[in-house]
Amino acid sequence: MAEQKIAVLFPGQGSQFLGMGKEFLETDPEARALMSMAEKISGFPLTRLCQDGPMEELTRTVHLQPAMTVMNLICWQALAKGGVKPAFFAGHSLGEYGALAAAGIVSPEETLGLVTERGRLMEREAAVNPGGMQAVVKLPIETVRGIVESAKAAGKITVANHNSAEQIVISGEEAPLAAAAPLVKEKGGKAIPLKVSGAWHSELIAGAVPD
Structure with missing residues (x-):
């Protein structure tokens, strides 16, 4: 049998839960x-937010981006100390920053500074252009694209993440998301609202790009 290689994948926003990292801390x-470094760089009480919430405050992207990133770094640190030697690092959305840090491309300090500023900019845009995201499961991408096109009559919406053959995330304003949900059900799929505070990976936060 060929030698197996290890890959480490870092999660992004929507993966958070209260009490995460408790055993390590x-x-x-x-x-x-x-x-402690993450709290100093971000200026936020990340320990309290991660352990006690409330979830609404933890989920605010300005808080969640440094919180999720430091948790990714803490978990990676534990794996590295345990002798895990990956051949590959990857990240899902925000998790890309943890992957870059773990690979030694960016320092932990720089990474936490970047995601703190990223969170600030994205929260600013979400306040101006509010929205959300839904994971659509059990439907192929072609069907989801058709649903999104139909829902555009109600507002701005897009296919945001093609996670797998039958898990696609859509992102946009609340009205078209609400219009899409019954269409998903009609086609035999399920629309699951994600624990995020904005319409990430969509044109609604494009205003953050110049900054």
């Missing part, structure tokens, strides 16, 4: 040091 001084 309680037992690992190096994890606490990373968290």
Whole structure:
């Protein structure tokens, strides 16, 4: 059998839960040091937000981006100390920053500074152009694209992430998302609202690009 190679994939926004990282923060001084650095760079009480919430505050992208990123770095640090030697690093959306840090391309300090500023800009745009995201499961991409085209009559909406053959994320204003949900059901799929605070990966946050 050929030698198996290890890949590490870092998650992004929507993966958060209250209590994440608790076991590391309680037992690992190096994890606490990373968290302390993240709190200093971001200016936010990330430990409290990650452990106690409330979830609405943790989910705000200005908080969640540094919170999720430091958790990714803490988990990677534990894997590295355990002797895990990946051949590949990858990240899903925000998780790309954790992957870059783990690969040694960007320092942890630079990474946390970048995602803090990214979160600030995205929150600014979401306040001006509010929206959300839904994961559509059990439908092929062609069907989802057709649903999105139909829902555009109600407002701005787009296919945001093609995660797998039958998991596609759509992003946009609340009205077209609401219009899309019953169409998804009619086609035999399911639309699952995501735990995010804006219409990420859509034109609604394009105003952040110049900054």
